[in-house]
Amino acid sequence: MRTKLAILLTAIGLLLAAVPLAAHHSFYAEFDAEKPVKVTGAVTKLEWENPHAWFYVDVKDESGRTTNWGFEMGSPNILLRAGWARNTLKIGDVVTVEASRAKNGANIANAKSVILNRTGQKLFTGSSQGTTP
């Protein structure tokens, strides 16, 4: 009996985790949490402006071709209060980014985590990933 109950509870838990939270603001209109992206590359541009900070990364594929990806984070106001400075990421810094891809297939994504490869430091991205804007 106990095993059956445990299996049932686990199944319910998995089901809840798989169902995205009902349309919260604009994340779900733009990004897909079920389309994860993970890339490593050098920062080419940083836009430290509201409503969302953005940074752009040149990513090389196996054939040596470079694609420029754009990543959205939270508001710089929120990032500043979480310990960022405008120059925490610099042009040329190599980063590893995990993010949720844009629904329209563009090379943009909403950043879940950013690791500054030089130091191994994981940076807070201030992103809601669909639980809020």
Place this chain on the structure above:
Amino acid sequence: MKSIAAATAVLLICAAPSFAQWAKVPDASLPRTRDGKPNLSAPAPKAQDGKPDLSGMWTPELDPNALPPGATTVESITGFVPPRYFVDITTGMKPEDAAMTPWAADLFTQRQGARGKNDPAAHCQPPGVPAISAAPLPYKIIQTPKMVLILYEGESVFRQIFLDARRPVEDPQPRFMGYSTGKWEGETLVVNTVGLTDKTWLDALGHPHSDALHLVERFRRTTVGNLEIEVTIDDPKAYVKPLKYTLKASLVPDEDLLEYFCAENEKDVQHFQ
């Protein structure tokens, strides 16, 4: 001469603040503990006219249900945690206490079906009250005997709460911040607001309100560091019973507001599906 110039150059570099905001200026009016930290649990201060003083910079309480397991400090949170009631004002309410009218329920369903892409806040319009008090950006209250002024960092908007019992004109132009009057009842500032535009959503999920919303907010500063706003949504066109919930906020001592203009670099709307 060379060494003075060099020394001056070094001093200038060291003096430049890394964020180019104002340097931290300790608030001389805050009671402090022996180690110089603000005493946030001290009794709430009084204004010169003897009323409780709500003045200060306030940040909304985070949603305890959204904290990652095991997190007890902001430092241990690596993702974004929303303020309580930012996403859903009916959090914790019994379903019968949050019942919507058919008009409101239909509108709510439409908004969710569109994945939130029609949220005016996603298009750089201000959130309106009371939603702005649950936004993840702080606000500053400046209290005077005749008026309470609130400066909200979100969209850099202001709100005036008049304490002289004035009424808005007949058929007022609907506004994001509405028309607010306040009256002290003991230690509580009771604020009544009408004339709110129905464009705004009450939360990120899209709970609606009509332009007949009568919003009541009871502001109470319980200690130096703690503010509570008991909200009542009185809107029979949208909700069968008035909705009640309490927004809590913590003082942010010795800091100041930043600017926030959504139109500065809004890039998401063009990608909405």
